[in-house]
Amino acid sequence: DAKTTQPPSMDCAEGRAANLPCNHSTISGNEYVYWYRQIHSQGPQYIIHGLKNNETNEMASLIITEDRKSSTLILPHATLRDTAVYYCIVRVGNQFYFGTGTSLTVIP
Amino acid sequence: DTEVTQTPKHLVMGMTNKKSLKCEQHMGHRAMYWYKQKAKKPPELMFVYSYEKLSINESVPSRFSPECPNSSLLNLHLHALQPEDSALYLCASSQGWNEQFFGPGTRLTVL
Numbered sequence: 001d002a003k004t005t006q007p008p009s010m011d012c013a014e015g016r017a018a019n020l021p022c023n024h025s026t027i028s029g030n031e032y033v034y035w036y037r038q039i040h041s042q043g044p045q046y047i048i049h050g051l052k053n054n055e056t057n058e059m060a061s062l063i064i065t066e067d068r069k070s071s072t073l074i075l076p077h078a079t080l081r082d083t084a085v086y087y088c089i090v091r092v093g094n095q096f097y098f099g100t101g102t103s104l105t106v107i108p
Numbered sequence: 109d110t111e112v113t114q115t116p117k118h119l120v121m122g123m124t125n126k127k128s129l130k131c132e133q134h135m136g137h138r139a140m141y142w143y144k145q146k147a148k149k150p151p152e153l154m155f156v157y158s159y160e161k162l163s164i165n166e167s168v169p170s171r172f173s174p175e176c177p178n179s180s181l182l183n184l185h186l187h188a189l190q191p192e193d194s195a196l197y198l199c200a201s202s203q204g205w206n207e208q209f210f211g212p213g214t215r216l217t218v219l
Contacts, residue, residue, distance in 0.1 A: 036210075041215075043211050101150055
């Protein structure tokens with residue numbers, strides 16, 4: 001059962017904000033949303049996570065809708081090194097349920 | 109030390125071989141995980157160890173045998189694999205239910 005859905009691919013111009021959407025309409029009240037990225041078959045790298053409130057760190061911002069049915073990962077100034085597959089994940093207990101991922105290509 | 113290490117990086121084995129994948133972390137994490145990732149697919153959970161005890165087995169075939177000898181080490185023993193088992197095998201660890209730290213993976217090819 002897929003707990004998240006993501007667009008398969010997106011492009012973004014270098015220096016612009018990249019906004020990656022994720023739907024998680026069946027999420028329960030105590031389940032967190034996590035975002036990871038994976039560059040060229042390396043191990044996935046943690047980006048950010050949240051429950052209800054919007055979150056920001058040095059890498060990205062996470063905007064979660066009030067009904068928690070969707071979220072958006074924002075990379076404020078995309079660089080070529082941000083080209084990767086981005087996974088939206090719902091955490092249930094200590095299990096991660098990965099979405100199918102969005103392949104983001106940052107274009108010079 | 110904030111990394112998870114995995115050895116070997118690449119492994120080629122025949123269907124009658126026995127081999128092991130190794131994973132190590134020194135972050136004091138008490139939960140460790142094995143994932144399998146096929147090309148262009150997301151990682152799929154195989155096993156979860158919590159405090160050195162197997163807590164989740166996602167119906168993985170018995171030709172994959174996990175072992176957690178201590179809180180820092182996680183092994184995956186492989187025997188009589190099939191070509192369709194070729195994949196990237198990822199190890200991860202976490203402190204409780206917090207974010208998981210992933211290793212770089214072992215690229216396995218079964219001939």
